[in-house]
Amino acid sequence: MDRFSILVGDITRSDAEAIVSAANTSLLGGGGVDGAIHRAAGPALLAECRGLGGCETGRAKLTRGYNLRASYVLHTPGPIWQGGHLGESALLAACYRSCLSLAAERGIRSVDFPSISTGIYGYPLPMAATVALKAIMEFLREHDLPQRVRLVCHDEATAAVYRQTWNLWYAEDKACRM
């Protein structure tokens, strides 16, 4: 599937048109990738976020990227892992879909995602990878935009889990053009 790839890197340095922040529902910044994005974007990002009135888990809101290379940031609060029986997987899938729908609506051509919910929010990585890849691949099959989506993992171990999951479920997609 040449529209999708998994790589290791720092998403704050991404050249995608939009990057995704694994935010919290206040949208007022925090730790992890969200904190790194706010630091790299500068204080104007927080100022814009203050006007958004927060965001529900599984939904997404769009801002400009300010000092980032990316023109836009898609902010999405992932679910906090609570054992898996409180709708976490549906909410995590909704995060990916909401970001991709909003990007498509705005004509955004490339989106880079971090591994949402698998840091501070404690979602078990192999399960999160299955949910994330299914949501992304289904969306790409049904939509022409974004043209390019990447999963930017902060470390090789995380990327390895996403790659294994992708190979398990989607390797045949390499042969059939999407």
Ligand code: AR6
């Ligand atoms: N580039 C790419 N991935 C990164 C980067 C980076 N620069 N920095 C961290 N990661 P987390 P969550 C990875 O904890 O679990 C915040 O306080 C990290 O290794 O950032 O959704 C928010 O405000 C992990 O694989 O997000 C919320 O309160 C992944 O990003 C809460 O954390 C997600 O880890 C959200 O927790």
